[in-house]
Structure formats: C-alpha cells, structure tokens
Amino acid sequence: MGTVLVDDHVLLRILLDDEPDELRPLGAGLATTGLWYHRLCRALADQTVVGSMSRRLGSGDSAMAADVIAAVVDLPDNIELLTLRTLGWPMAELVRSGIRLNLLSLEALAAARYLEAEICLAAADQNRPLLEAAQVLSIPIRQLAS
Structure with a gap:
C-alpha cells in the first residue's frame, strides 16, 4: 500500500477530482507538506498570482472554483498534512x-x-535539486506526465 507525498500541483488535481490514474496503487494513502499546502493556498487566495494552478481554476466555472477553495481550506481528512512539529528536527538532521x-x-x-x-x-514542478537529493537518499520520487 504505502503513501504518496504530493506537491501542490498534484494536490490541486486531486481536489478537482482529477487524480491521475498512475498516481497511486489502490489503497495507498495521500499526504502533502505544509509548505506545498501553503503554496496552493497562496495561489488560490491571491487573485494577482498567475500560474498553472490559477489558470487551471480559471478554466472552470465559479461554483467549481468555490468548491475547490472550500476543499483546500478544509483539506479532506484522507490527505495527511505533516507539520513542522513533526518535521523540524528531521529537516535539521538532513542539513547536518x-x-x-x-x-x-x-x-x-x-x-x-x-x-x-x-x-x-507534477511535470510543471521542475525541481532538479530535489530529484537529485532524493536519489542520493534512496527516496522514491517521480514526476507525472502532464
């Protein structure tokens, strides 16, 4: 089973009921980080931010956008959200x-x-340093096709 940790772009797709078929095996859990969650919230809250997430919402009607914002504000219980209370020390150990x-x-x-x-x-989240560090640490990581 396991857990899949998703970035903000993939999280938005999930909240739009557009979870990629190849994202996770049946029964696998979903999680995201506080900063990816914040980045999604910021993109949806700031009307002046123009990016792939806001463009995706702009293609839908206002009722759909309101539903997505409500789902982001009250993140579904089946999506685990880790806090810095849990991750602060492990992050410091990685730096060390x-x-x-x-x-x-x-x-x-x-x-x-x-x-x-x-x-x-998401394919839009080009992050070579993260990909390289994950490989060094033997953490499975992949990018979804668009």
Missing part, C-alpha cells in the same frame, strides 16, 4: 548530513522519510 536545499524541498524530503513515502511531483 550535508543536504543543501531550499526549505520547501527539505520539508518534502523529511516528510517522505518520515512517512516512508514516494514523492510525486
């Missing part, structure tokens, strides 16, 4: 071991290790 990444990527690595999860990124 020589991992040099931005905070968002560091949190993702620590969350994947904590959950023994696979990291799943």
Whole structure:
C-alpha cells in the first residue's frame, strides 16, 4: 500500500477530482507538506498570482472554483498534512548530513522519510535539486506526465 507525498500541483488535481490514474496503487494513502499546502493556498487566495494552478481554476466555472477553495481550506481528512512539529528536527538532521536545499524541498524530503513515502511531483514542478537529493537518499520520487 504505502503513501504518496504530493506537491501542490498534484494536490490541486486531486481536489478537482482529477487524480491521475498512475498516481497511486489502490489503497495507498495521500499526504502533502505544509509548505506545498501553503503554496496552493497562496495561489488560490491571491487573485494577482498567475500560474498553472490559477489558470487551471480559471478554466472552470465559479461554483467549481468555490468548491475547490472550500476543499483546500478544509483539506479532506484522507490527505495527511505533516507539520513542522513533526518535521523540524528531521529537516535539521538532513542539513547536518550535508543536504543543501531550499526549505520547501527539505520539508518534502523529511516528510517522505518520515512517512516512508514516494514523492510525486507534477511535470510543471521542475525541481532538479530535489530529484537529485532524493536519489542520493534512496527516496522514491517521480514526476507525472502532464
């Protein structure tokens, strides 16, 4: 079974009821990080932000957008959201071991290790440093096709 740790782009697809077929095996859990969750919230809350997530919502009607915002604000219980209370120390240990990444990527690595999860990124989330660090740490990671 296991758990799949998703970035904000994939999380939005899930909340839009557009979960990629290849995302996870039947029965596998879903999780995201606090910073990926925040990035999704920020993209949806700020009307001036124009990016792939806001464009995706812009293609739907206002009722659909309101439903998605409600789902983001009250994240479904079946999506685990790890906090820095849990990940702060593991992130510090990664830095101590020589991992040099931005905070968002560091949190993702620590969350994947904590959950023994696979990291799943949207194709739009090009993050070579995270991909390389995950490989060094033997953390499964993959990018979904668009």
